[in-house]
Structure formats: structure tokens, C-alpha cells
Amino acid sequence: MGSLTISPIHAFSDNYIWLIHDEREAYVVDPGDAVPVLATLEQSQLTLSGILITHHHYDHTGGVAQLKNSTGCETWGPENSPGGPYDHTLHEGADVNVLGVEFSVLAVPGHTLDHIAFYSESEEVIFCGDTLFVGGCGRVFEGSPPQMRQSLEKLRQLPPQTRIFCAHEYTLANLHFARLVEPSNQRLEAFLEHCEQRRRDSLPTVPSLLGAECEYNPFLRWDSPAVRATLKERGRLDDDTYDAVFTAVREWKNQA
Ligand code: ZN
Numbered sequence: 001m002g003s004l005t006i007s008p009i010h011a012f013s014d015n016y017i018w019l020i021h022d023e024r025e026a027y028v029v030d031p032g033d034a035v036p037v038l039a040t041l042e043q044s045q046l047t048l049s050g051i052l053i054t055h056h057h058y059d060h061t062g063g064v065a066q067l068k069n070s071t072g073c074e075t076w077g078p079e080n081s082p083g084g085p086y087d088h089t090l091h092e093g094a095d096v097n098v099l100g101v102e103f104s105v106l107a108v109p110g111h112t113l114d115h116i117a118f119y120s121e122s123e124e125v126i127f128c129g130d131t132l133f134v135g136g137c138g139r140v141f142e143g144s145p146p147q148m149r150q151s152l153e154k155l156r157q158l159p160p161q162t163r164i165f166c167a168h169e170y171t172l173a174n175l176h177f178a179r180l181v182e183p184s185n186q187r188l189e190a191f192l193e194h195c196e197q198r199r200r201d202s203l204p205t206v207p208s209l210l211g212a213e214c215e216y217n218p219f220l221r222w223d224s225p226a227v228r229a230t231l232k233e234r235g236r237l238d239d240d241t242y243d244a245v246f247t248a249v250r251e252w253k254n255q256a
């Protein structure tokens with residue numbers, strides 16, 4: 001584990017704005033609202049140096065202009081983004097130095113076409129916005145389900161100890177849905193219980209570990225025979241491809 005401190009700033013009803021700092025300087029990821037960020041910076045006596053943006057949705061970018069105006073910080077975000085322009089535009093393979101730690105940019109289109117993620121191998125963390133959630137994944141608004149699956153496949157290949165910092169607390173709803181998909185997944189039951197306790201204690205369920213996600217998150221389990229069996233039983237699958245499995249799970253969740 002690395003040298004950066006990462007903590008959540010709560011925004012709206014269920015957004016997490018991630019604060020990255022070294023006790024002096026700070027970066028924030030996806031500040032949808034400037035107000036709670038400014039309050040936290042003041043309280044913790046931190047100087048905002050930069051803003052990282054994963055995609056253009058307003059709940060992730062709504063605070064950028066105000067934060068930039070009041071702190072003079074720089075912004076990093078996806079190229080060809082309706083949310084831009086940013087001071088630094090990023091594409092797959094680009095590097096961003098955050099307080100001495102190297103993050104590499106992964107293109108993860110699907111939820112939106114401009115969606116990127118920030119991955120640090122040394123810190124074993126990824127900021128993945130609305131692509132992968134704890135127990136779930138983002139809705140496919142702009143891309144196609146196969147494209148989203150490809151993006152998730154890219155994330156699935158990262159080391160299992162990678163901590164998943166997503167932008168929403170959707171975990172309990174996601175895990176309740178996951179249970180419909182895999183009623184006899186014991187790993188899922190245990191994790192749901194753990195997360196219910198965290199929420200009763202008003203604690204975030206984010207971050208989770210990628211290796212664990214692969215065991216209970218139905219949106220990373222397109223190759224699981226159990227997932228396929230449920231979909232077949234429910235008449236939701238007529239094709240055996242990974243894309244068909246993923247698409248069927250995504251469509252089911254949209255309706256659930
Ligand atoms: Zn979004």
C-alpha cells in the first residue's frame with residue numbers, strides 16, 4: 001500500500017468525490033459539487049492542486065468551474081469530452097502524476113463514450129467513476145453493452161488486490177440484484193452481510209477489492225456457469241457468448 005491518503009467527500013445523495021492528499025496538497029476526483037470540497041479543504045487545511053475527471057456527467061463535473069475559480073487548480077479529463085475542455089486532455093495510455101504517484105489512464109467507454117479510469121499500479125488503486133461499482137456496473141448510456149463488457153474486461157485484468165474507488169454508493173441495491181442472478185453464491189451472501197453492517201454504521205462500502213468483485217459481481221461474471229444457468233432458466237439467454245451473457249444481465253438489472 002502506498003503513501004497517498006484517499007478519503008470520501010459525500011455529495012448529493014449517493015456520490016463519492018474522492019480526495020487524494022499528502023497532508024498538504026490535494027487532488028479530487030469527479031467533484032460534482034464544489035461546496036463540500038471547499039469545506040473539506042478548509043477543514044483539513046489542504047491546498048487543491050488538481051481535479052481528475054472520469055466522464056462528463058454533471059454529478060461528476062458540476063463543481064469544476066467553481067473549484068478552478070476559487071483555487072486556481074489544474075484539471076485533467078478525457079479528450080473529446082462534452083464536459084471539457086480540460087487543462088490536460090487524456091487518452092488511453094496517458095500518465096498523470098498525482099502527488100508523486102504515477103497514474104495511467106485507461107479508456108473504459110460504455111457508460112459514456114468519453115469515460116476513462118485512473119489506475120496506479122504502485123498504490124494498487126483505480127478511480128473508475130461510473131464504470132465498475134461495488135457489486136455492479138454503470139448503466140450503458142452512450143456505448144453498447146459489448147463495449148462496456150470490453151471495458152470491464154480491461155479492469156478485470158488488473159491485479160486482484162487493486163482497490164476499486166467508484167463514484168457512487170449503490171452497493172446494497174447492486175448486491176440484492178446480484179442475489180437474483182446467483183442465489184447460491186456464498187461469497188456474495190457473506191459480502192452482502194458485511195456491507196449491510198457497514199451501511200448501518202454509516203460507513204462507505206467503497207473501496208472494494210477487484211479480486212473479490214470477480215467472485216460476486218454479476219457484471220464481471222459473464223463466464224460463470226451459474227450466471228448463465230440462471231439466465232437460461234429465466235428465458236433471458238438464447239446465445240452463449242460472453243457478450244450475450246453480459247447484455248442479458250445488464251438488461252435484467254435495468255428492469256429490476
Ligand atoms: Zn455517470
Ligand code: FE
Pocket residue numbers: 057059060130167168
Ligand atoms: Fe454518476
